[in-house]
Amino acid sequence: MREAVIKALLVDPSNNSPVVLLKDRYSSKAVPIWIGDAEAMSIAFGLQSDRFPRPLTHDLMKTLIDDLKGSVEKVVIGDVQDGTYYASIFLKDEDGEVYEIDARPSDSLALALRLESPIYVAEKVFESSAIESPFVEEDDFQEFVEYDMNLGEFRRRIG
């Protein structure tokens, strides 16, 4: 299991699909995960800690969890099959009981950002999907919006 950080949110120019780049905290490798537009917007707002004028879906989800005295212990990108990534949210209730909930990576990451929960990538996912991260320096992250990466190339490499 590798602890990961959301390193960048990019757009794959080959199909205009958003991609989130999940970087291993302790190496230069990263796992790119293709996500939907709405989830990308939600992750972008989570990253910027800007507030959308109205509560986005994952802001609402955070409020629901907070009001019910729950917390998210961690999220894990646990599997990848036929190009579909599978995640689990480890939800803890007030009494400390933990529930592992099947979720899509995009929801898991959008929620983890808002609840400041740690993100992990299972070793088998990492081995099958990790690429060399184009963001070696922490500061590069700030420039992710401008970064002109060829994600079509990424996809071919991990395909």
Next chain:
Amino acid sequence: MREAVIKALLVDPSNNSPVVLLKDRYSSKAVPIWIGDAEAMSIAFGLQSDRFPRPLTHDLMKTLIDDLKGSVEKVVIGDVQDGTYYASIFLKDEDGEVYEIDARPSDSLALALRLESPIYVAEKVFESSAIESPFVEEDDFQEFVEYDMNLGEFRRRIG
């Protein structure tokens, strides 16, 4: 306050935007609310009680609430200002305490469908936005996908 049902999910041909039609349970009037694509898909799956292969965001939200022993007492479309509708989700915790949570109508409705919570529209919203529902008979609902309504006309009437 009027109890409402989600009567139809349609596409406004003037801008391809999805519209949910919220009908007064006890009259022939309905309030149309324009929503985003992702929320429309989520509401469509909620209406059909089909399962998407992976949990959609609002399926995940339901699981989070269920695991934390919460419930949704009701959702209320409580206000409309400059064409933006405001909703509240009344979340009840295990001890019976109720939290009123600010939310967008699309999230509120997608969640209400999955938790079978009642939906209400405040009188002032109803008065400013309600139109004559094109679906008079219950059975018409089944045909909503084919229904070729001119929602541009709707928008002009409520504008």
